[in-house]
Amino acid sequence: MLKYRNITFIGAGSMAEAMISGLIHKAGISPDRIIAANHTNENRRFELTNKYNITTTSVRELSLSNTDVIILAVKPKQAEEVLQQLRPALQDHHVILSVLAGISTSYIEEIIDRSLPIVRVMPNTSSMIGESITGICAGKYVKNEDLDLAQELSKAIGKVKIISEKQMDVFTGIAGSGPAYFYYLLEHMEDVAVENGLDRELARDIAAQTLYGASKMVMESDDSPAELRKKVTSPNGTTAAGLEALAENGGGVAIEKAVEHAAKRSKSLRKEFEKVPVM
Template sequence: MFKKVSFVGAGSMAEAIITGMLAKGFLKSNEISVTNKENKERLERLVNLYQVDSSSDRGKVIKGADIVILSMKPKDIKDALHAIKGYIEPNQIVVSVLAGVSTDYISVELGLNAPVVRAMPNTSATIGCSATAIAGGKYANNEHIEKVKELFQTIGTTAVVDEADLHAITGLSGSGPAYIYYFAEAMEQAAKDAGINEEVAKELIIQTFVGAAQMLKTTKEEPAVLRKKITSPGGTTQAGVETLEKYKSQEALIACIKQAGARSVELGSAFQARSSTLK
């Protein structure tokens, strides 16, 4: 069990993780500490909503933490690492939830061989339903990775992957909820155009997504198999699917995921280059 988890950065992902951990009872509010660069209103919000500890004194926040979670914006990572490097202890696990920033870059900028682990959760962490990919850096051993898994399993499911795969996974599950919401928006608009009551439509759409996800999880059948089971020749579903195919919807979604992954590579290229230079 952890005695303290500290966050450097207080954005939406930090809040999602905090919400999930507290909801699961994994940590108490006074076992979570948060700091950020300059947004004091943001810290006050987290303190007021979740009764966590906060301080602009980075040393105070980091001291005694089992895990230090880096959750600032990627563009602020260099300054943040330089600001905290004097406080990080070799036995602390540094966890980054930043897209594109390599573990090597973090280790080099911190200037010590502390274990660094990258985690790519998504915002469903807020309700304990995140899909989180985890990858350890060169100084992270199995024990460190297991501890990070234990933490992130409080906010959903986890999978340990190679760090090289995190760019693609960022586009897949990291950004994935946004794609689902995008489809939900379209379904709501279609229902509105058809004159269906908005509240009725919303409930039906939500349950449709929930039911389909549960079918995938429970039956273990391939998506194509489940789709074909409800696509009767000449029926309504076939008419709808044929329209999706006409507009190349599947190709568009695949391209969407690839482009999000490519953006992760682009965001991380400078950090990769710097870590290679300084090794």
């Protein structure tokens, strides 16, 4: 069904590009069914057109008459302005997917003042290679077929989890922001390896494959991460020494705080841009 839909991205940043790449290269969506629009950055539009052979335009010159799915992928602070611009052009057949961090479906429904289906979608940048984990939640006017469409589109760029809107903030803290935490970890593993005599490219391959293998073990094993950790930790061994250093230096707490702070920031965006109390 998805391959027969026309998709318009409002926003042409890194997340929009990641989704566009996944849809074209992993899902086989024809580039002529994808449009990306931004406000003023012509160079960015030119870059996306050359790279993916999609149509690009400015938001001001955008027509939505032939579009089925509208994907909002702008910065949260631009949400109200963009929605006000789009509102006169919205039609009954449109389905809106929002990638706006922290912005609720009810806020979007209020701004557009139309009974259109709004589905919040939170992918991550791994969608560029078809390996995202995407959380989706439904707004007030979403029907089963709209949710099916959102799932189908999201499956084209990775795995999908249907969650409640109340869970979206912590999902954002884990999955939306999570790739950066792992890149940060790999960055430091790479640096210490180089300091101890390894070539940087070799160190990167070793660290990345180790992370990939550990992730695959978690996904394919019935054991919990804690149980897997215990299985590879011999008393007084090298792994035990490394884990002791992590604990002594607050490694676990740092990870927890990263997720908590990202989730808190997602919540605060509602207060900042929607002008409503944060629960």
